Amino acid sequence: MPERTNEYGERPVRQSPAFGLITPEDWYRIPLQPPDRREASISALIRRQFAGVDDQPVLRRKAEEQLRGAAEAGTERGGLALYLSFLEAGGIPLSASLLVSLLDEGFDSLDAVAALSGSGEVEPVTLPAAGRAARLLRRERTKESRRLGSEFQDTIVEYFVPVRDRDNVLILTFSTPLEPIADAMVELFDAVAATLRWRHGGEEMTGAQA
Numbered sequence: 001m002p003e004r005t006n007e008y009g010e011r012p013v014r015q016s017p018a019f020g021l022i023t024p025e026d027w028y029r030i031p032l033q034p035p036d037r038r039e040a041s042i043s044a045l046i047r048r049q050f051a052g053v054d055d056q057p058v059l060r061r062k063a064e065e066q067l068r069g070a071a072e073a074g075t076e077r078g079g080l081a082l083y084l085s086f087l088e089a090g091g092i093p094l095s096a097s098l099l100v101s102l103l104d105e106g107f108d109s110l111d112a113v114a115a116l117s118g119s120g121e122v123e124p125v126t127l128p129a130a131g132r133a134a135r136l137l138r139r140e141r142t143k144e145s146r147r148l149g150s151e152f153q154d155t156i157v158e159y160f161v162p163v164r165d166r167d168n169v170l171i172l173t174f175s176t177p178l179e180p181i182a183d184a185m186v187e188l189f190d191a192v193a194a195t196l197r198w199r200h201g202g203e204e205m206t207g208a209q210a
Contacts, residue, residue: 017163017170022195023098026087030071032079042067074099096176096185098192103169129197133161137186152179157189164198172196
């Protein structure tokens with residue numbers, strides 16, 4: 001279908017859908033657009049993580065490169081925001097991430113949307129406030145896990161949610177490398193996804209109180 005234009009032949013400027021999402025307090029949000037906000041958020045996270053640590057320049061530089069690489073990869077996938085978990089249990093980091101991205105197409109079949117991400121367990125679901133969606137669960141050994149020499153598979157949960165009154169699909173991509181506790185992490189991912197709601201304007205809200 002040709003893209004709509006106005007009377008002057010100009011393409012309309014699409015704004016990101018406004019949504020609310022509640023994430024755990026120890027999840028850090030990196031806005032991916034515009035680039036200056038992304039860079040400022042990455043710098044702020046690095047300062048927070050290395051506050052009071054002045055003797056680890058190599059570790060700091062490596063962490064910054066990894067963050068920037070993850071953010072750039074998310075941007076290339078149409079990402080709006082990237083969330084990183086800094087939760088700990090018994091001193092053990094509970095590594096996880098959430099990429100919120102936008103697919104600029106409308107679909108009649110949610111199964112067709114989910115099929116874009118490859119094989120996995122697909123089921124239709126209804127989110128309490130955001131409405132119908134497709135949920136896909138898959139496990140795979142990613143390039144990053146192979147590079148790090150991990151023997152575990154990443155567990156990935158994706159939600160494909162049609163944006164209300166628009167020809168877009170919002171995608172929530174949760175991921176964790178913690179295969180031994182993957183079931184518990186999936187429960188957390190599902191709980192976060194269940195908080196998604198559409199808003200009529202303003203920035204998307206995150207955090208325990210949103």
